[in-house]
Amino acid sequence: MGVAEAVLLTIITASTPLLIAALGELVTERSGVLNLGVEGMMIMGAVAGFAFAQISGSAYVGALGGMLAGAVFSLLFAFLTLSLVANQVATGLALTILGLGLSGLLGEAYIGQPGIKMEPIVIPLLSQIPFIGKLLFAQDLIFYISIALLIAVNWFLFRTRAGLTLRSVGDNHSSAHALGINVIAVRYMAVIFGGACSGLAGAHLSLVQVPQWVENMSAGRGWIALALVVFASWRPMRVLFGAYLFGAVGIAQLHIQALGFSVPSQFLSSLPYIATIIVLVIISGNRRLTLINTPASLGKGFVPDR
């Protein structure tokens, strides 16, 4: 295995959870709900993923458990913000704080246990293709899911009637309601989908990236995923680009250091964030384009009038 291949493999592993969590949040936000609890749902997914894998002995059951935990946890958010119309920003932040604390509590028994790693699934023939074969067709299941998810979300949002409904709810919930769309139900589903994605991303951390459970192991990745959605101006394909850019810059800076270049490591560590700011500036330069893609009802509570 050449160095370039090894580097790319590391980048893929680092980027996959970002991609999944950001796609989930993108769908949630497209329905007009801003869920800042990604970090909290992710860490719940990580602890549940690890726990389910330990109990069942299978990393796949673990991944499923992570998804489930993220979904159930997001249900709490959905209930508070959609049924009780609580402030979405405050509730989302609370969800993150609660998730970080609760996962620490639930995971206490699993601290220090070597975990079960999800083994790669090698696809015959395709994995024999030089260079890209090993990178793209000898990966763990969650990587394949992340790509499938990307295509599915893109198709769903822009090519199906249901996707159109979801976007209309996000753009103008009053009109959607007037048209007879059940705004709350659509948003519930979008939030739960986002939660399941965040949970799966978390499970990737504790089953693929570092097969162990430690508190705070998400270490801010949920926030990066949130930023990526804005970075991508709510377009799925741009999420792919953003997630891999973040992953690549993060890994590249480690390689630059290990090669002994005299670039300050603090500067290198801040590169992904600088990149985000630059992209945000470029995107917001074109106001019309931004407005087209931004869900107009984002973050606003909806109370159906009877």
Place this chain on the structure above:
Amino acid sequence: MKKTLALVAGMAAGLVAAAGAPALADSHAKTKACFVYVGPIGDFGWSYQHHQGLLAVEAEFGDKVETAYLESVPEGADAERAVERFARSGCNIVFTTSFGYMDATNKVAAKFPDVMFEHATGYKRESDNVSTYSSKFFEGRYIQGQIAAKLSKTGVAGYIASFPIPEVVRGINSFILGAQSINPDFKLKVVWVNTWFDPGKESDAAKTLIDQGVDIVTQHTDSTAPMQVAAERGIMAFGQASDMYRFGEKTQLTAIIDDWAPYYIERVNAVMDGTWESQDVWHGMDHGSVAMAPYTNMPDDVKALAEETEAKIKSGEFTPFTGPITKQDGSQWLADGETADIGTLLGMNFYVQGVDDTLPN
């Protein structure tokens, strides 16, 4: 929402009152020792070991002592609030266990002259209720360096470093000195991750180093992730702060173990009998505050060498920073047989020769 908030606020106020009142009431009967940790107690590294110290204090004094701790307290503005909260809540002695708490500790200490403060790995004692304490972890690094040089096939080791502070720089220098004592051409690649605890980033750093040809990894960060990556890739690694053997039974060569228990017991005891005084303590293997995990996964001759060095350091016969030592820029630091003075070691901000990296400012 408002109601919920009010309820939460009320509960919090109640809790504070409940926590504060008994502490004040029987502050004469019980000594309260409080600990601030930078990571979670479950990191199985740095904070875990400090927490073992807390548990040892509890075991030693039983009913006579009350303990409290805060984990995952970020270095910076939050630290000051955490320390101050402890000072207000009736703690008699507060242990702040990370370098980055230095200014916060001193600031709070000036406001609470009756509370004793113990700051780990720092050097500022601005009021006479502040002590500093540390351990000479670098003694263990030297042994690791020797082992690495004996076992490495590529002649390059990788070092995952947290922040460019003297404590970390000392470790890197000591490691390379140990390695060079076996193989003068030994190289060390350093990657700074700018965090104490981020398993994902630490494992990425480990992968990076391995991809660039190192076949032994050591870390000055707190999670077990690098050990696991090393195990997965089939190379060797050293544990950090705590015995990480179970994360790499075929991988861990040894680990530097921080044993804070004796010091914590001694200092809490000093508060109890009123003999506590500000001091600066820097113990090493001689006091047992730095210990090595069993030497595993290596041939007997390497093990014997490591044990011999360990014995020499323990008895005081040898210290890693003994001349001749040349700085990275080529200038001479220590002449033949000269040993480093404590001041230079405590403020160490330069590499010695052989480190393949530029020290960040």
